[in-house]
Amino acid sequence: MIKNWIGLKTLVRREILRFFVVFSQTLIPPLISSALFIFVFGFSIGRNLRLEVAGVSYLQFLVPGLVMMHLIESPYANTSSSLFMSRWHNMIQELLLSPLSYFEMVLGLLAGGVVRGLLVGTGVYAVSLGFTQFSFYNPWIVLYFFVVVTVIFSCLGLLVGLWAEGFEKLSVWSTFVITPLIYFGGVFHTLDMVPAPLRIVTKLNPIFYLVNGLRYGMIGVSDTNIAFSMILAATLAIFLFLAVETLFRRGYKLRS
Amino acid sequence: MTADAITIQGLVKSYGALKAVDGIDLAVAEGDFVAFLGPNGAGKTTTINAITGLSNFQSGSVRVFGMDVVADYRRTRPLIGLCPQEFNFDPFLSIHKLLVYQAGYFGVAPAEASHRAQELLRYFRLGEKRNIDFRKLSGGMKRRLLLCRALVHDPKILILDEPTAGADLELKYRIWDFLTDLNRKGKTIFLTTHYMEEAERLANKVTIIHRGKIIHQGDKATLLGNQTLEQKYLELTKGAGEES
Ligand SMILES: Nc1ncnc2c1ncn2[C@@H]1O[C@H](COP(=O)(O)OP(=O)(O)OP(=O)(O)O)[C@@H](O)[C@H]1O
Ligand SMILES: [Mg+2]
Numbered sequence: 001m002i003k004n005w006i007g008l009k010t011l012v013r014r015e016i017l018r019f020f021v022v023f024s025q026t027l028i029p030p031l032i033s034s035a036l037f038i039f040v041f042g043f044s045i046g047r048n049l050r051l052e053v054a055g056v057s058y059l060q061f062l063v064p065g066l067v068m069m070h071l072i073e074s075p076y077a078n079t080s081s082s083l084f085m086s087r088w089h090n091m092i093q094e095l096l097l098s099p100l101s102y103f104e105m106v107l108g109l110l111a112g113g114v115v116r117g118l119l120v121g122t123g124v125y126a127v128s129l130g131f132t133q134f135s136f137y138n139p140w141i142v143l144y145f146f147v148v149v150t151v152i153f154s155c156l157g158l159l160v161g162l163w164a165e166g167f168e169k170l171s172v173w174s175t176f177v178i179t180p181l182i183y184f185g186g187v188f189h190t191l192d193m194v195p196a197p198l199r200i201v202t203k204l205n206p207i208f209y210l211v212n213g214l215r216y217g218m219i220g221v222s223d224t225n226i227a228f229s230m231i232l233a234a235t236l237a238i239f240l241f242l243a244v245e246t247l248f249r250r251g252y253k254l255r256s
Numbered sequence: 257m258t259a260d261a262i263t264i265q266g267l268v269k270s271y272g273a274l275k276a277v278d279g280i281d282l283a284v285a286e287g288d289f290v291a292f293l294g295p296n297g298a299g300k301t302t303t304i305n306a307i308t309g310l311s312n313f314q315s316g317s318v319r320v321f322g323m324d325v326v327a328d329y330r331r332t333r334p335l336i337g338l339c340p341q342e343f344n345f346d347p348f349l350s351i352h353k354l355l356v357y358q359a360g361y362f363g364v365a366p367a368e369a370s371h372r373a374q375e376l377l378r379y380f381r382l383g384e385k386r387n388i389d390f391r392k393l394s395g396g397m398k399r400r401l402l403l404c405r406a407l408v409h410d411p412k413i414l415i416l417d418e419p420t421a422g423a424d425l426e427l428k429y430r431i432w433d434f435l436t437d438l439n440r441k442g443k444t445i446f447l448t449t450h451y452m453e454e455a456e457r458l459a460n461k462v463t464i465i466h467r468g469k470i471i472h473q474g475d476k477a478t479l480l481g482n483q484t485l486e487q488k489y490l491e492l493t494k495g496a497g498e499e500s
Contacts, residue, residue, distance in 0.1 A: 003330070010360025018348070090344035094405075097308055098361035099333040256271075256311040 015112025065187030083161030113154030141217030259322030
């Protein structure tokens with residue numbers, strides 16, 4: 001499937017360096033905001049909160065949610081802005097002229113988002129170790145969600161990066177769709193902490209399943225069926241990848 | 257039978273109601289130096305974009321050494337080097353890095369890519385500027401960088417969309433010498449320009465496009481007779497002065 005290995009490696013390196021050289025804007029802020037969240041909500045307010053069902057401290061409950069938040073936001077921010085900028089400056093033409101297949105192109109563009117997501121996700125977890133320590137309930141499931149979720153939101157970022165016609169359009173999706181879905185997706189609360197009508201809505205929110213899947217892997221606690229969460233995640237990743245590849249092949253907003 | 261370097265058949269490209277390219281047929285033999293001429297808006301860049309894959313088209317076919325540029329894009333793209341009309345460089349990279357990345361996309365290994373980038377920059381007198389980004393180059397230097405980038409993967413066909421626009425006299429001569437030399441060494445060159453003197457001096461074939469249609473195609477010598485290219489061009493495109 002991959003023939004142009006050097007080309008792919010070049011693109012991957014390019015996409016990783018793109019965010020790495022501005023690490024103070026791409027890698028540090030999420031770590032600081034997470035430390036603040038953990039300190040204020042988990043360590044201070046949540047200190048006396050014990051989750052009845054789960055039997056874990058609120059802080060331990062919160063950590064997987066926060067990690068998930070950044071496994072979503074970082075890849076999305078990375079690929080959407082990278083692709084949009086490439087279109088804006090027309091330098092996407094460098095790729096379009098090259099013999100990289102559309103599959104390779106999408107894979108390479110994705111890599112920046114995935115790596116940035118993995119770094120930030122791991123970093124947020126590392127920050128949490130300063131406040132609470134626990135060993136993973138199932139590290140393989142944790143790894144699974146790290147990888148699959150960063151792929152999902154890297155693809156989503158590419159879709160928006162293709163579609164957007166202006167800088168402001170990039171943040172429309174994150175502000176009005178992704179962020180609300182994250183906050184209502186069980187990052188901060190269990191299902192039975194919210195009123196009944198909201199529970200039904202919550203169950204329609206795909207991010208709810210991702211948060212709970214990761215939480216299951218990290219602390220063995222979940223509001224959802226783990227198998228279902230895993231299958232849903234893989235399905236979304238594959239579907240979105242194919243969608244992006246198809247649009248690249250057709251040249252949607254890439255070729256006049 | 258060996259295939260032509262470029263074969264275009266019945267190419268149609270419209271933007272809404274506007275037919276930018278209106279059913280053209282065109283053949284470029286390997287080793288040719290073609291001047292592709294026509295007034296502003298005639299469809300030159302549009303034709304080039306169809307060859308390189310930068311734009312989709314509605315009907316017709318484009319083949320490069322016998323291979324379809326849409327179906328077989330992985331094999332046709334390495335054969336083409338494009339020097340576009342507009343600058344489209346990554347503003348966040350040094351010009352040396354930019355060339356190395358570009359070569360990398362074409363499958364050139366890093367050490368070799370770096371070596372080629374260095375050589376090209378030196379040849380085009382950009383060696384001293386290798387560590388700065390393209391925004392800090394002058395207009396003529398940017399043109400030279402476009403040439404470097406088009407050549408860094410050593411393509412068999414070089415497509416140049418107004419490569420000497422804004423170049424000073426010295427640079428113009430240098431580019432002319434360079435292109436003549438490349439062509440002598442076997443590269444097929446497809447050159448778009450508004451400088452008739454340039455076309456007349458460099459090319460052995462002349463193709464003229466007007467309002468999306470090819471109005472002339474053939475040997476330069478046969479076309480010219482005892483006229484200059486400028487006279488002949490004006491004659492053929494008479495009435496094309498207004499916006500088409
Ligand atoms: N992306 C686009 N959308 C709509 N119309 C376009 C687009 N690109 C080109 N055109 C139109 O297609 C026609 C041909 O344009 P093209 O760029 O091919 O001209 P050209 O021969 O290269 O001219 P020039 O010498 O000025 O570069 C023009 O009428 C132009 O306005
Ligand atoms: Mg043009």
